[in-house]
Amino acid sequence: MSKLKIDRPLLITPGEPAGIGPELTLQLMQHWGQQPLPDPGLGQSLPEVNELRLAAVADPDMLAERAATLGIAVRINVVPTPDAVPPAQAGVLNVLPVPLSAPAQVGQLNPDNADSVLSALGQATDWCRNGQAAALITGPMHKGVINEAGIPFTGHTEFLQARCGVERVVMMLATEGLSVALVTTHLPLAQVAEAITPERISQVTRILVHDLQTCFGCSEPRILVCGLNPHAGEGGHLGHEEIDTIIPTLDQLRDEGLNLIGPLPADTLFTPHWLNQGDCVLAMYHDQGLPVLKFKGFGHAANITLGLPIIRTSVDHGTALDLAGQGIADPGSLHTALGYAVAMQHEPSLHTKQA
Amino acid sequence: MPDLKPVQDLKPVIAVILGDPAGIGPELIAKLFNEADIFEGVHTVLLGDRWLWQEGQRVAGIDHQLPEISEFSQARQYSGPVFLPMDTVDQDAIHYAQETAAGGASVLALLTRCMDAALANDIDAICFAPLNKFSMKKGGLQYEDELHFFADHLKVTDYFCEFNTLGHLWTARISSHIPLKEAATYITEARIIAASRLMYDSLKLAGNPNPRIVVAAFNPHGGEGGTCGREEIEVITPAVKACQALGYPIQGPLPADTLFIKARDGEFDAVVTMYHDQGQIAIKLLGFMEGVTVQGGLPIPITTPAHGTAFDIAGQGKANVGPTRNAFLIACRMGHNLRQQRIQHT
Numbered sequence: 131m132s133k134l135k136i137d138r139p140l141l142i143t144p145g146e147p148a149g150i151g152p153e154l155t156l157q158l159m160q161h162w163g164q165q166p167l168p169d170p171g172l173g174q175s176l177p178e179v180n181e182l183r184l185a186a187v188a189d190p191d192m193l194a195e196r197a198a199t200l201g202i203a204v205r206i207n208v209v210p211t212p213d214a215v216p217p218a219q220a221g222v223l224n225v226l227p228v229p230l231s232a233p234a235q236v237g238q239l240n241p242d243n244a245d246s247v248l249s250a251l252g253q254a255t256d257w258c259r260n261g262q263a264a265a266l267i268t269g270p271m272h273k274g275v276i277n278e279a280g281i282p283f284t285g286h287t288e289f290l291q292a293r294c295g296v297e298r299v300v301m302m303l304a305t306e307g308l309s310v311a312l313v314t315t316h317l318p319l320a321q322v323a324e325a326i327t328p329e330r331i332s333q334v335t336r337i338l339v340h341d342l343q344t345c346f347g348c349s350e351p352r353i354l355v356c357g358l359n360p361h362a363g364e365g366g367h368l369g370h371e372e373i374d375t376i377i378p379t380l381d382q383l384r385d386e387g388l389n390l391i392g393p394l395p396a397d398t399l400f401t402p403h404w405l406n407q408g409d410c411v412l413a414m415y416h417d418q419g420l421p422v423l424k425f426k427g428f429g430h431a432a433n434i435t436l437g438l439p440i441i442r443t444s445v446d447h448g449t450a451l452d453l454a455g456q457g458i459a460d461p462g463s464l465h466t467a468l469g470y471a472v473a474m475q476h477e478p479s480l481h482t483k484q485a
Numbered sequence: 486m487p488d489l490k491p492v493q494d495l496k497p498v499i500a501v502i503l504g505d506p507a508g509i510g511p512e513l514i515a516k517l518f519n520e521a522d523i524f525e526g527v528h529t530v531l532l533g534d535r536w537l538w539q540e541g542q543r544v545a546g547i548d549h550q551l552p553e554i555s556e557f558s559q560a561r562q563y564s565g566p567v568f569l570p571m572d573t574v575d576q577d578a579i580h581y582a583q584e585t586a587a588g589g590a591s592v593l594a595l596l597t598r599c600m601d602a603a604l605a606n607d608i609d610a611i612c613f614a615p616l617n618k619f620s621m622k623k624g625g626l627q628y629e630d631e632l633h634f635f636a637d638h639l640k641v642t643d644y645f646c647e648f649n650t651l652g653h654l655w656t657a658r659i660s661s662h663i664p665l666k667e668a669a670t671y672i673t674e675a676r677i678i679a680a681s682r683l684m685y686d687s688l689k690l691a692g693n694p695n696p697r698i699v700v701a702a703f704n705p706h707g708g709e710g711g712t713c714g715r716e717e718i719e720v721i722t723p724a725v726k727a728c729q730a731l732g733y734p735i736q737g738p739l740p741a742d743t744l745f746i747k748a749r750d751g752e753f754d755a756v757v758t759m760y761h762d763q764g765q766i767a768i769k770l771l772g773f774m775e776g777v778t779v780q781g782g783l784p785i786p787i788t789t790p791a792h793g794t795a796f797d798i799a800g801q802g803k804a805n806v807g808p809t810r811n812a813f814l815i816a817c818r819m820g821h822n823l824r825q826q827r828i829q830h831t
Contacts, residue, residue, distance in 0.1 A: 318714030319704050323666030359665050360761035369664030397765035416705035418762055420742040428746050
């Protein structure tokens with residue numbers, strides 16, 4: 131087992147300044163080194179935490195103020211460029227500065243800051259794309275306030291997709307022992323059936339397999355594919371999408387050498403008998419796959435975007451405005467997201483392949 | 486001298502059926518009857534073919550001599566379990582692990598006898614060992630499943646549905662075995678209100694004085710304020726409010742991806758789910774095979790273990806009696822409370 135060596139810095143965007151993102155980032159550095167990085171078990175030895183270089187891309191004054199308010203003993207160290215980010219150490223948060231337009235108040239959304247929050251995300255993305263940074267770890271943003279500011283925004287994933295100029299990305303959630311990728315994501319359930327097309331299934335499956343190979347070090351991924359309908363359609367009695375679309379598409383992909391199991395009834399797929407036979411689950415829609423994942427890994431799951439030319443992982447929770455500023459939010463998901471971002475540096479040479 | 490009122494028998498009569506003759510049902514019921522203490526407080530009538538009851542006992546390594554009766558109405562004369570023999574199928578026609586028309590027809594005859602007893606108020610609950618849908622279809626079942634057979638035979642016109650129960654947690658679903666693309670058309674206020682009320686009343690009948698029931702959302706993240714589907718705003722929330730206005734403390738809608746974590750941790754007693762996989766994925770994760778299915782909305786409670794006939798281990802004596810015991814105990818609790826209600830109303 132080779133030990134990963136990551137020479138470029140990892141970038142965290144804390145996200146919405148009124149939410150819990152800033153304090154989670156501060157807490158991460160407050161306790162840095164007290165526990166090893168969570169190892170997603172992708173088959174390589176993770177570097178020691180003090181070998182990593184880590185920086186937040188955000189407003190340093192906002193972070194300093196939040197640390198003071200919450201009594202978090204973390205010093206803010208402003209660095210000008212990713213190249214200048216020093217190794218991470220407990221009690222210090224390196225910050226690549228992107229100033230806010232207005233002072234951030236805990237729990238109070240302010241559309242004036244939407245532009246700055248998006249700039250930070252865009253800047254961090256660009257540093258990853260041009261090879262100055264190793265990965266992007268995103269905190270929660272608030273879609274509503276950005277739209278309120280007059281900037282069309284449907285989510286991180288779509289933003290990154292557009293910024294990186296790729297046609298399709300895949301949302302995957304992962305926790306220890308279970309990874310679930312989705313064919314459709316934030317779509318009204320009534321529209322899911324028509325969105326399950328051969329093109330979409332093929333694109334998503336190919337991206338999933340490719341990234342499992344390159345980023346997860348899984349040379350021949352076995353994908354467990356859910357059916358769309360109850361009992362996977364039960365031979366056409368409970369819906370035809372399996373027969374008409376899913377099965378023929380999977381057969382075609384199998385001809386290309388992909389190792390696909392299914393379509394299986396979703397309620398039996400998520401039992402140990404089947405899960406032990408696969409490396410990743412491909413679910414047809416959001417609530418088919420994610421309840422199980424959250425069930426197994428609540429507080430310790432990461433949201434990963436596949437199909438991008440950069441490594442991007444994220445927390446799996448929202449801004450939690452009601453909890454913000456109290457220091458009681460759980461940094462588990464941010465820690466997990468960081469662990470995945472590190473472990474996914476499996477073949478660093480491949481990461482900028484599509485850029 | 487005080488007035489002597491006729492003494493009312495407060496104990497319910499529970500009918501028990503051996504299930505599909507080719508599966509693990511007969512051996513499970515034999516094991517059930519070997520359990521101590523669970524038959525106190527109820528009159529239990531085992532209904533079935535004599536040879537099959539003996540076969541179940543042989544497999545389970547048990548020998549019980551139950552007193553025999555010929556009519557359900559005689560059950561109240563006995564304090565312990567009794568056997569009501571029927572002649573529904575020849576032993577030669579049945580082989581372990583084989584779906585047969587003879588086996589299915591036998592089960593239908595036994596269930597029909599129970600339905601008639603229910604209509605005559607002779608029994609207060611039914612618990613049956615696993616059935617086999619294919620055997621029953623071969624044997625003449627004209628309905629999509631046994632629940633619809635029960636409902637029609639029992640002349641049910643109001644809402645009825647199946648509950649999946651697992652320990653403290655019960656679930657119902659607004660739609661079940663239909664294509665996913667049709668699920669949205671099943672999301673109506675009337676169905677959600679009926680299912681939520683039925684869940685509440687059924688949990689009370691099962692002995693829960695304050696059922697905490699939550700309704701699941703339909704869309705991802707509960708529709709995110711209408712940006713990701715409008716069923717929550719237009720249908721589900723009004724239905725929940727209507728339940729509350731009727732005095733039913735129903736909660737929701739809550740997003741499905743975190744709801745079952747709360748349910749697992751004991752925040753709710755029941756979840757009303759919107760479609761098959763929403764509930765079934767969660768309940769199988771929680772250990773569905775240990776669970777019990779309760780047929781809700783019928784004149785008397787009917788329960789069965791959630792697992793199937795397990796043809797792969799039938800006749801080997803190794804089937805786990807736990808879910809059957811749970812099914813029987815729920816039938817006893819619900820039957821007991823139903824009996825009290827019936828006595829109060831007469």
